[in-house]
Amino acid sequence: MTETICISPVDNSEYARRPVAGDDQVEAVFARARLVQRDWARLPIAERARYCSALTDAMLALKDDIIPELAWQMGRPVKFGAGELGGFEERARGMIGIAEQSLAPVVPDPKDGFKRYIKREPLGVVLTIAPWNFPYLTAVNSIVPALMAGNAVVLKHAAQTLLVGERFQQAADKAGLPEGLFTNLCLSHGQVGKIIAARLADQVNFTGSVEAGKVIEQAAAGQFIGVGLELGGKDPAYVRADADIDFAAENIMDGAFFNSGQSCCGIERVYVHDSLFDPFVEKFVELTRGYVLGDPLDPETTLGPMVKTSAADFVRGQIAAAVQAGATAHLDPKDFPADKPDTPYLAPQVLTGVTHDMSVMTEESFGPVVGIMKVSGDEEAVRLMNDSAYGLTASIWTRDLAAAEAIGGEVETGTVFMNRADYLDPMLAWTGVKDTGRGATLSQVGYEMLTRPKSFHLRHTV
Template identity: 65%
Template sequence: MTETVKLKSPIDGSIYAERPLASDATINAAVERARAAQVEWAATPIAERGKYLLAMLEELIGMNDEIVTELAWQMGRPVRFGGEKGGVEERTRFMVEIAGAALKPVPASNPKDGFRRYIKRDPLGVVLVIAPWNYPYLTAVNTIVPGLMAGNAVILKHAAQTLLVGERFQAAFDKAALPKGLFQNIVMNHAQTEKLLGSGRIDHVNFTGSVAGGRAIEKAAAGTFMTVSLELGGKDPAYVLPDAKMDHAVANIVDGAFYNSGQCCCGIERVYVHEKVYDEFVDGFIDLTKQYVVGSPLDQATTMGPMAQSRFADLVREQKAEALRKGATAHIGMKVEGDRAGSPYLGPEVLTGVNHQMSVMREENFGPIVGIMKVRDDDEAVQLMNDSPYGLTASIWTTDTDRAAAIGDRIETGTVFMNRCDYIDPALVWTGVKDTGKGGSMSAVGYENLTRPKSFHLREAI
């Protein structure tokens, strides 16, 4: 009997989709097709590659109504938010637009008579994208689009929780008439993925997921000399200064903490507020959080759906219980139908009286719970923001740009925000430090990570 992958919907626990695992022969054939197609693709002009990518984008946008409903069933995001179309379009168009300049050969900085010297960016070959379920289109497109634009072939292994996303990408590329073999969606389990990584036939892997998953990726790839890009855990902080525009800060940090049920790579999980505005901020934060409507993501009135899996919700419940045992105060206590151990449904929660001896302030929860701490000054805020094994983003809320930049220089993080959070700007590299991982996507730097430098040192005949 063929082994299958089952997608259990968080809406009602039903099996929403089931797909057979690819056989070893199927995986091997896919890699061979990718490698053969990539050779010709690498010789295709960048502008021509861009036409295929933009055609794929149009096909994907045309499927959005169906995609929005599928996302609700697969991972619980409310239909009222319209899926991920906007971000996918912004990132795709930008990365296609800058490809020519980003991949253009760079002349040596010190010209010499009689020589032609430059550095060229060559594609790596076959790129494997291992994408997560929380933003299944956005996280995948971050590497799929620049990977193909850079002249690579791309194989996508999507999360079991979002099986249908890979099929949507495949259908969009097929309708765009991308040459066969350049993009392939394959259903694999962990063991098959690790075997493929260790085979030496993959040139680059991009993985977004847990720290444990990242370690497994590096272990599987050890000795192959392939390049590895990892975006792993996060515990992103926000710091609210006394001069912050309070209404703006409250509204955006609440959204940054609870959008997508808190299941955001760069969502706000901990907040530090200057003592001068602590009470005002906390009061506003609690009032706005109480306005969330938790329920079926298929209902237009719902602003927070279930978490993708029950075990994720149970982790949030455990963190809350531990914090309360250690003296924290919970302020929301929203009554949500179906909220019980073993259920993916639970309401947002705001905790005060927290400290860094509590897991809610130290360990990633990836859910709708946030702790708020009072701080005396910038030094204490920076010390606490850096007291974490992770470093993806940090946001600073102030009207003083110079002060924000100075504080940002002291924070161990991949991105410093001022007066915004939970956003990827495709013109800036998306990267992390410490246990959040390594490598980077988006911007021209993203192209550097998907190519290898090749030097040309050409001397004219004497």
């Protein structure tokens, strides 16, 4: 029997082990989902909202179990565990709240003798493939809206966060969702490809690596099903000459190092106007020294381990290569006693003297390192921000709203932030450009991705 195993980054122990679903079980789950979905789609939106609100309530009731589980599964310090559920609730309730309006028929101007409108119909069965780094937040982006739109959902969660999928199932069952409408399945990568290629699902929403996204697109080729992909990121921040240094440094630091830098929309590169460069770097480094690297189950820890030793080693390699090429590392790992080679525990690092010839400024790090470059002004900053294969978010730190809007219009990205970073507003579309993927979740636009238009052209006079 094939099994999926979660190895905890806390101490490299086995934390969970589950059997992979058999092929017969997989086919039965999708067949049942398709059958149940038909009746679910006929329910009024208000009734679906009642179920989805109950699911949200049931998940929040599991808070005391979920927070330590997150620490064990992916290294998130318990100090910040509640934030994941806070974001989960905000997105779930936000999408429930706008469902009626977002799914309402589109009615053109009246035309004598005709009734005309565009109805939003559910796609059918949505396969959500969720990642480990923000396991509740990323999953809820498609699960609750898909259900609200009248779809059935099958969830395949990352092996690293096996228990998260089970918590979703527990919450769905507690909420009384019709049996088979939502199902968590433990699947292998090969099974996912077969599910897509066999068109068992009508929509696939995937969050993960560019490489895996390409595999999913290849599996979906010729199947004419929807594919939503949120992939990698190398998100920039630009500190203009009029920025508040203290405010910018504190918030950019948090955007770079929260979750040990393991965020697709975390800040990985910073461009600072030359008039502010030295004081900004000084403040940024000073604040970064305040992190406490250690056991994520310790309430004093503010920076936990990375998810795997191999991931930490990749970042160590990027740092070493940058320093060898002339970059300056501003933090001594010895000041963070928990930092140890051949473990996932990695101290934060701030680099200057970096260039776009270095991997650390162009290739996704997904770890606690950030490079800071000096720029002469807006034009150079925009050029460097756009010099990337990715485009998820970009943040601009300034007191000038008009300047932020103008610069944001030139940056190739899915979301433009002014004076904030690393945040998803449920009322705005979450999307990306270039190798970051395609499609969108959240907001009314997210509902458009989970439904299909059906036009009614009715002549009622003859």
